[in-house]
Amino acid sequence: MNALESLLNPNYLIITGYEQEVHCEHCGRHLKHGVRLADGRVVGADCFVKMVAPKYYKGKKVRTTASWIRDVAKVVQFVSPDNWARYGVNEDATKYIEL
Numbered sequence: 001m002n003a004l005e006s007l008l009n010p011n012y013l014i015i016t017g018y019e020q021e022v023h024c025e026h027c028g029r030h031l032k033h034g035v036r037l038a039d040g041r042v043v044g045a046d047c048f049v050k051m052v053a054p055k056y057y058k059g060k061k062v063r064t065t066a067s068w069i070r071d072v073a074k075v076v077q078f079v080s081p082d083n084w085a086r087y088g089v090n091e092d093a094t095k096y097i098e099l
C-alpha cells in the first residue's frame with residue numbers, strides 16, 4: 001500500500017501502553033522502551049514514527065517525534081484517562097494512520 005492509499009483507506013495504529021526491554025516487532029532490535037499497540041504488536045518509538053503518516057492540525061504539522069510517542073505510551077500506561085490532559089495527551093494523540 002502506498003502513502004496515498006493509506007490515507008484514503010486508513011488503518012489506524014493505536015497506542016495502548018508502554019513496555020520496557022522489548023524486541024521491536026518492526027526492526028527486530030532489542031530496545032529499552034517499547035510502545036504497545038492495539039493490534040498486539042510492540043514496537044520502538046523510533047520505528048513507530050516511521051510507520052505512520054504525518055499529522056496536521058489547522059494546516060500545521062503536529063509533532064510526531066520518538067520522544068513524544070514514548071511519552072504518550074507512558075501516559076497511556078500509567079495515567080488514568082481523566083488525567084491525560086495534564087500531560088498534553090488526548091485520545092487523538094494515541095491514534096495514527098499506518099503507512
Ligand SMILES: [Zn+2]
Binds near residue numbers: 025027029043044
Ligand atoms: Zn524497531
